[in-house]
Amino acid sequence: MSKPLSACTSVIVGKKASIDGSVMIARNDDTFLPLTPQAFIMHPANNHQEKMLTSTQNGFKAQLPKQALRYQATPNVEVDEKGLYEESGINSANVAMSATESVYGNPLALAHDPLVADGMAEDTLQTMVLPYIKSAKEGVERLGQLIKQYGSPEGNGVLFADQNEAWYMEIVTGHHWVASRIPDDAYVIMANQVAQEQIDFNDPDQFMWSDGLFEFVETYHLNPDKDGWNFRHIFGTSTEKDRHYNTPRVWFGQRYLNPEIEQEPTSSNLPFICRANRKISVEDVEYILSSHYNETVYDPLGNGPEADKTRFRPISMNRTQNSHVLQLRNDVAPAQSAIFWLCFGVPAFTPYVPFFANATDTDPSYAVTPLHADDASAYWMYRKLSVLVEAHYSQFVEQDIDYLTAAKEQFRQHLQVTDDGATGLTDEALTAFLTERNHQIVADMRVATTDLIHTLFEKGLTLSKLTFNMDKNL
Numbered sequence: 001m002s003k004p005l006s007a008c009t010s011v012i013v014g015k016k017a018s019i020d021g022s023v024m025i026a027r028n029d030d031t032f033l034p035l036t037p038q039a040f041i042m043h044p045a046n047n048h049q050e051k052m053l054t055s056t057q058n059g060f061k062a063q064l065p066k067q068a069l070r071y072q073a074t075p076n077v078e079v080d081e082k083g084l085y086e087e088s089g090i091n092s093a094n095v096a097m098s099a100t101e102s103v104y105g106n107p108l109a110l111a112h113d114p115l116v117a118d119g120m121a122e123d124t125l126q127t128m129v130l131p132y133i134k135s136a137k138e139g140v141e142r143l144g145q146l147i148k149q150y151g152s153p154e155g156n157g158v159l160f161a162d163q164n165e166a167w168y169m170e171i172v173t174g175h176h177w178v179a180s181r182i183p184d185d186a187y188v189i190m191a192n193q194v195a196q197e198q199i200d201f202n203d204p205d206q207f208m209w210s211d212g213l214f215e216f217v218e219t220y221h222l223n224p225d226k227d228g229w230n231f232r233h234i235f236g237t238s239t240e241k242d243r244h245y246n247t248p249r250v251w252f253g254q255r256y257l258n259p260e261i262e263q264e265p266t267s268s269n270l271p272f273i274c275r276a277n278r279k280i281s282v283e284d285v286e287y288i289l290s291s292h293y294n295e296t297v298y299d300p301l302g303n304g305p306e307a308d309k310t311r312f313r314p315i316s317m318n319r320t321q322n323s324h325v326l327q328l329r330n331d332v333a334p335a336q337s338a339i340f341w342l343c344f345g346v347p348a349f350t351p352y353v354p355f356f357a358n359a360t361d362t363d364p365s366y367a368v369t370p371l372h373a374d375d376a377s378a379y380w381m382y383r384k385l386s387v388l389v390e391a392h393y394s395q396f397v398e399q400d401i402d403y404l405t406a407a408k409e410q411f412r413q414h415l416q417v418t419d420d421g422a423t424g425l426t427d428e429a430l431t432a433f434l435t436e437r438n439h440q441i442v443a444d445m446r447v448a449t450t451d452l453i454h455t456l457f458e459k460g461l462t463l464s465k466l467t468f469n470m471d472k473n474l
Contacts, residue, residue, distance in 0.1 A: 009191045009249050009315050010101045010159055011285050012166045015330060016184040019279035023166050025159040026285045026325040027098045028347065029074070029087050034318045037077040037379055038087075040342060040366035042359060043131065045070040045092065053127060057083040058153055059118045062146075068131035069093055072340055072357060074322050077369050083123035086130075088324045090338045090357035093134040094163055096326035099126045101157030103194050105172040109235045112220045113173035116151025125156065136160035136167045140179040140208050143169060148211065151175055157190055163328045163337060169208075170194055172235040176216060179208040186273045187257060187280060189288070191249035191315075194236030197272045199229050238268040248298065248312035253288040265298070265312060282325050282341060282352075283408060289323050290316045290347035301348075301393050316348040318386070323347040335430055336422050339415070342366075345382025349389040349400055351407040353445055354415060356434035363442040378442070381449055388456045392463055396456050403452050407445065414441050 013024040029038075046068040054061045056079055072089035076082040090096045100122045120128060128146055133139040139160040151174045160167045169179035172194055180196050182188055188195065199207050201214055217223055222234050248265035255263065257276040292314040297304030300314060316323075325341040338357035343350055344366075361367065369379040389400045418437045425433055 008101050009189070009253075009289060010098065010157065011187065011189050011253065011288055011325075012159060012161070012168055012182050013187045013280050013285065014166060014182050014184040015164070017187050017276060017280055019281045021330040022282075023161045023163060023328045023330075024280075024282065024285060024325055025096055025098050025161045025166055026289060026323075026341075027088065027101065027159065028289050028315065028317075028320045028323045030317055030320050031082075032319070035383075036082055036319075036321050037369045037371055038074050038321050038344070039077055039369045039379070040072070040074050040322075040344070040355075040362050042361050042367075043068070043071050043073060044360075046131075053124055055083065055121065055124050056080050057123050058121055060120055060124055060150065060153075062120070062124070062128060062150065064128070065132050069134075071131050072355075072362070073126065073130075074324070074342070077371055084127060085123050086126040088322070088326065088340075089126070089130055090326055090328075090340055091130050091133070092358070094328055094334060094338050094357070095130070095133050095136060095139060096159075096161040096328060096338065097126060097130045097133075097139055098159040098324065098326060099129070099156065101159070101190050102192050103155040103157045103170050103172060103190075104192070104237050105155050105194070105235050106237050108220075109173050109176075109222055112222075113175055113216065115153050115155075116174045117153055119151035119153045119174065120146055121153045122156055125158070133160075136162045136165055137181075137208075140167050140169050143171075144177060144179075144208065144210060147171055147175060147177060155194075157195070161326060161328055163330055163334065167208075168196070170196055170231070170235075176210045176213050176235075178210070178213065178231050180272075181206045183273060186275050188272055188274065189250045189253040191246045193242055193246045193250075194232045195250075195272045196231040199231050201229070232272070243268065244311065245313045248293070249315050252291060252293055252296075252315065256288055256291075257284065282327060285325050286323075286341070286343075286347070286352050288315065289325075290343070292316050292348055301390075316346060318346055318390075320347055323352070325352060332419055333422075335426070336419060336434060343382070344379045346386035346390070349386045349404075350382040350449075351404055351411075351445065353441060354411050355438045355441075356418070358431050359435040359438050360431060361435060363439050365442060365446070378446075381446070381453075385449060385453055385456075388453060388460065392456075392460055395459070395463060399452065399456065403448065407448065410444065410448075411441070414444075 010027040069091040071091035073086035166182045171177040243266040251265040297308040323343040327339040341352040
């Protein structure tokens with residue numbers, strides 16, 4: 001079993017690389033189809049869990065541990081048909097997880113450790129890990145043990161973060177994986193290729209790996225390099241498809257954060273660990289994930305040559321079902337540190353709404369998403385806006401940019417007012433306050449977004465080609 005090329009773009013930022021000392025992990029959750037409706041829910045803590053998790057996709061089954069932390073999730077609505085795929089969230093221990101970034105091992109490695117058809121795949125991976133970990137490193141350890149026990153039916157890259165550090169883990173064959181601790185002063189961008197490079201087996205504080213990995217590579221003569229132990233070279237791919245589907249997305253993100261460095265979008269040697277020429281904000285990460293090669297000839301919505309406009313797969317797509325930035329702040333109390341920035345529309349056109357993770361629920365417009373378009377859910381509201389803007393892009397984009405700019409300012413004010421209002425609150429009182437503030441920002445954005453939708457709808461009526469100029473007196 002292997003998944004189609006339908007997957008994601010990811011960003012990780014270390015705490016010394018960010019503008020405010022936050023650790024951030026972020027990803028576009030891209031599916032194979034333009035519509036795979038998702039919800040945003042909160043699972044309560046469970047101290048007496050009795051549940052067998054069963055995949056509707058490949059038959060994987062596992063007993064869940066009895067003790068589960070409260071955690072957020074963004075699952076599919078149609079689980080039986082599309083799979084669970086809880087994908088992204090932050091638990092009550094302030095551990096963030098995003099899973100997965102699809103990656104693809106090469107045939108030489110897979111020949112000697114094939115994928116396991118009924119192993120633990122992306123659809124159940126988040127559910128099996130996030131409720132049971134209390135640090136980013138513990139997330140890697142738990143997932144590593146599960147892969148050892150059950151095997152993997154696909155290649156997956158998994159992002160973990162807590163307030164102190166971030167880890168990136170790549171599962172590349174049925175049982176083998178490597179994880180890197182991202183340096184505090186660095187960022188990384190991944191796009192559906194094995195990304196990690198040199199691995200130091202003498203530094204277990206910065207790297208973790210599957211049992212017997214080094215010996216596996218030696219036994220089957222998998223290392224093509226004369227010197228070093230480059231995980232990407234040993235297990236990854238470097239194909240023509242990669243250079244049109246994957247590497248350009250990494251190139252664009254690195255170009256944005258390091259414009260002084262000249263690189264080619266089709267390069268197979270773009271670095272894994274990078275250091276930006278400035279401090280990185282949440283808005284910077286959102287820009288990368290919402291981009292479509294803006295201000296380059298490769299922009300499918302731009303004015304470049306037609307051949308260039310369709311040359312590369314863009315980052316933001318109509319099949320991005322959610323985009324998120326999971327932020328662990330270090331300039332506030334831990335109980336209000338974790339922010340889930342969630343975009344439920346096409347990221348190029350819709351905002352990343354901030355939600356405090358220390359909450360008891362999510363707003364009904366996020367928690368309940370029907371299979372077909374309605375007038376109540378956030379998922380369908382933001383996707384309606386996306387369709388309107390793209391349909392008349394040149395006429396509507398400036399109004400959309402104004403709306404997004406105003407939203408960013410409002411979000412920052414909302415967070416500051418909330419942080420100030422949380423002073424002196426603890427335990428249940430704080431959680432209740434943060435929950436209410438989450439509901440408030442949803443209500444505010446529904447007003448602003450509905451107003452824009454109505455404005456664009458009315459403007460769209462004036463753009464019809466079924467018109468004719470006449471003397472108004474006739």
